[in-house]
Amino acid sequence: MATLLIVDDEVNQRKLYQEELSEEGYQIRLARNGKEALDSISENSPDLVVLDIRMPVMDGLEALGKIIGKERNIPVIIHSAYSSYKDDFISWAADDFVLKSSDLTELKRKIRALLEKKRA
C-alpha cells in the first residue's frame, strides 16, 4: 500500500484528504506545515507528498526546496489555491501542480500517474 504525506494547515482540508484518499486505498500521513512535513519525511520516507503552499511556521515552497536539497527523490504534488505560485522557480521542482478544489478527481489522477511512473 502506497503511503501519502498530506501537508495542509487547514483542518477541514486534511479531513477531506484523509477520507477521500484512504478510500482510494492509500495509507495517509498528515502534517500541518512544512516543518512537520520535513520531520515526518526524515522519520520515514513516504511514496508521495501532497503539499500546500500557504502555511504557518514553514511554507510549502521552503519545504520543497529542502526536500530537493537533501537529494530525496520523492514525487511532490503542489496543491494550492493560487496559480500565481507557478511563477516561483522553486515550484518548478514539484512533479505536478494541481489547483485546489473540493473535487479531488484531478488530484487523485495525478497521484496515480506519479506513483505508476515511480514504479516503472
Next chain:
Amino acid sequence: MKTVTSLIMAGGRGERLYPLTRDRAKPAVPFGGIYRIIDFTLSNCINSGMRHIYVLSQYKSLSLSRHIQLGWNILSGTLGEYVTVVPAQQRINEDWYKGTADAIFQNIYLLQKQTPDMALILSGDHIYKMDYRELIHFHMMKGADVTVAAVEMDKNLSNQLGVIEVDADFRIKGFQEKPDHPQTVPSKPDKILASMGVYVFNTEIMVKRLIEDAKRGTEHDFGKNVIPAMVESGDRAFAFSFVDERGETSYWRDVGTVEAYFEASMDLVSVCPLLNLYDASWPIHTYHAPSPPAKTILDESSEGGRRGAAYESLIAGGAIISGGEVRRSIISANVRVDSHARVEDSILLDGVRVKEGAKIRKAIVDKYSEIPEGMTIGYDLKEDMKNFTVTESGIVVVSKGFRLR
C-alpha cells in the same frame, strides 16, 4: 532587448594559494599592485554593459564584501543597476554550497523577480579581459540553450585538462577528461578547447536543469554534471572560443596556485605584458584608499650612500622607496623600503615594511608584514621554511601581518 543577469561565483577557497587565502577568499586576493582578482571579472561586466550583477560569496567573505562595498558602489540604483554581494543564506540547505551548480540553485530566487532572458554565470577567480557581449551574441546566433566559453590551449597539454569536444559548428558533442588523444579545435589541429567556467544560459532551461541536477546525487558542478547531462539529453550546448580579432588565443589565467599567481604577476612588470592594464577602452576598476603619490627618496652619491630607486617595477600610491633598491617587483600601496634594503623579483602587498638592510628575492609578502633589519628572505630556503611557506619552485610566501618575535 534581451535581458541578462550576471552571477559571479566568489566562494572559492583557493586552497593552493595558501597562505594568501588564509584570511580571504580567492577572488579577494590582491593582484597587480592595486587590484583584487575579482576586479577583472567585475570590470568585464561593466565594460560589457552588464549592470545587473550578483556576487555569490560564502567562505571568508569579509574582505571581499568590504572591497565591493567600497570600490564597486558605482552603478545607479535609480536606473535599476546593481552589484550586490549575496552571502550564503542557507535558504535551501544548511551546508556550504556543494558545487557550482548548487551555488546557483540555492540562489535561484534572485532571478525570479525580473526573470532575465539569460543568466551569465561567471567565476570571480580568473584574470582576463573579455567582452561578454560577443559571447552572448554567439549564444543567440546559435540558438543555444547553453554556451560554454572556452580557451584554446596547446594540444600537448591535453593530459592535464578537461577537453571539450565540438563539431564543425562548435556544438558540444562531449567531454574528455585529461585525454592522451584529444579532439582538436575545428581547423586548428594543434589546439584544444578547455572550459573557462563561464556560461551563458537561457534562464528557464537553466532553472529546469538545475532542479533536475539538485534531485540527483551528483557533485552539483556545472562542468562535471549539468552541462554533460544537457549534452547527453540533446539540449543545444555550444562552445565559444575566446580568441582575439586575429583569431589568436586571448589572455586568461586561473592563478590557482602560488606559482601561477607569481608568474602572472611578474608578467606585469615586463616591457610588453601579455595583460595590458593601459588599455583606456577596457579600464580595470578597483577600490583605492586615497593615498599620496609613490615616492623615492635619498640620492647620496658617496660610496655606500643611501639611494632610493626602483627598476622594472609597478609602484602603487603611498609607497616610499626610502634609500633602498627595488627591481622587477610589484610594490603595493603604503609599502616602505628602508635604507640599504634590497627587493628583487618579489610582490609586496599593502603596508609591508622592509627595514634597513633586509634583502628579499623571489617572495610574496602579504599585507602589513614587517621584515626586520638585516633579515634575508629567498637566499636560504631551508632557513626560510622555519618562518614562511616555501613552494616547490622556491617561492617564499610571508603570511599577512608577519612580525619576528
